[in-house]
Amino acid sequence: MAVGATPKIRLSLSEWGQMFIAFGALAWPMIKALFGNAPWRMFGSVEARRDYWRNVALVMIRTGGHWFSIRHLQFMMPNDRSACRLWGWMNWTSVISEQVDMTHGAGEDSAAKTERNPSIHWVGQSPQPVSTTGNNSQRSNVKVVLYIHGGGFVLPLSNGCITMMRTLLRETNDPSYGSPVYLALAEYTIAPYAEYPTQIRQCISILHRLSSRYGVDPSNLVLVGDSCGGSLCLSLLSQLLHPSPKLPQLPYTKGSSEPFAGVLLMSPWTSLATSAPSYTSNAGSDTLPPNVIRRFRDTYLPKSPDLSPTSTSGAYKRVDPMQVASLSGRYYDAVPDPPIKGLTDGAGATRHMDSFDAGNNKNDEWWKEIGSVAKRIMITTGEYECFRDDIVTFSNDLKHANDTSHGKASEIELLRDESFHAVLVSDFAFGIPPCTLAAKLSGWFLSVLRNPVV
Incomplete structure (x- = not known):
């Protein structure tokens, strides 16, 4: 039997508890997005329906990215196969x-x-x-x-x-x-x-x-x-x-x-890097806000000695990006970029x-x-x-x-x-x-x- 490129995700008991809290935090923003902003647009013209559902998608993805950890998201999404x-x-x-x-x-x-x-x-x-x-x-x-x-x-x-x-x-x-x-x-x-x-x-x-x-x-x-x-x-x-x-x-x-x-x-x-002006001007309008992008980046980057969670290099300090975003989000809101050449x-x-x-x-x-x-x-x-x-x-x-x-x-x-x-x-x-x-x-x-x- 073929083995997938990514192993199966299993959550700990504490991660299950954090995930239920995240679902609770997601409920109210989703209710507001669905029913609080001209909901009749979902039955309107093509442009009106597109604007309405894009706003719903924006709220769902942004709020979910803030409250769910990366492991939560990986657990809820099926693997590629x-x-x-x-x-x-x-x-x-x-x-x-x-x-x-x-x-x-x-x-x-x-x-x-x-x-x-x-x-x-x-x-x-x-x-x-x-x-x-x-x-x-x-x-x-x-x-x-x-x-x-x-x-x-x-x-x-x-x-x-x-x-x-x-x-x-x-x-x-x-x-x-x-x-x-x-x-x-x-x-x-x-x-x-x-x-x-x-x-x-x-x-x-x-x-x-x-x-x-x-x-x-x-x-x-x-x-x-x-x-x-x-x-x-x-x-x-x-x-x-x-x-x-x-x-x-x-x-x-x-x-x-x-x-x-x-x-x-x-x-x-x-x-x-996350220093371009659009990271500031579009921080509130994108499905991927800067703190989520930085968490994704730090999960992907190799854990070399200069980029380890316990060491510092200049002003950069790596924290565990696999934490629930609401716990590590304050750090990733202002974290500088890692000291990688180029x-x-x-x-x-x-x-x-x-x-x-x-x-x-x-x-x-x-x-x-x-x-x-x-x-x-x-x-x-x-x-x-x-x-x-x-x-x-x-x-x-x-x-x-x-x-x-x-x-x-x-x-x-x-x-x-x-x-x-x-x-x-x-x-x-x-x-x-x-x-x-x-x-x-x-x-x-x-x-x-x-x-x-x-």
């Missing part, structure tokens, strides 16, 4: 799950070789495996979208994510095209059961499986990630551009392989941490060959999310690097929507009517997969 089975049962759609053997690099430490295996979950159907001769696999023309879910590196895949991806790909799977576009969901181990950079290694292993078992070429592959899933997509591109000996090599190589057909980054976590510029988010030790600190230099690894890149951000300024800065750096490169150029676009963080995920999770952003991304998939620009 169970979420896929439940979604398949509810939507009369088969989901095929397969476990993937880990791929290891020469420079990895011994602990990396004991990590849990990731999985791929194929929604609807999976491609036919190709024949293998020796170390070489036949190549196929199948088109695959690999979705890497968000959740701050600490939360599993949600049903809303699967519904979102199926909806966005609906036009690309019109029967008139003949061959389908396959949707693959990546399952990686969430923190604290694995820390940076395990999740990157697991995603690299998944790419190896797509290449070796199914013969998928990057020119027929689209990478998609929301929030921290966007970080993992960018980490894959970083490893392709500047291979780190501490990580496995990708099955594709810069220059000798075709670029990825496309990369979609929805509200990507492009910097683990944190503001993407260390641990878009670039491997050791890249800044080599003196290659400028993002426009780091990404100048982006066109050689990705043909088209779409980035989205909400005007009312804390990540906004970091995403805009990263997008500008990427465009500048792309414009000044002397090789292939990538088509890069930034979409700014009047919404909060990763709005489409919550829209589809709560059954909120799709917005214009969904239509734009659906059209982007269609142009990338069915009408590619040569």
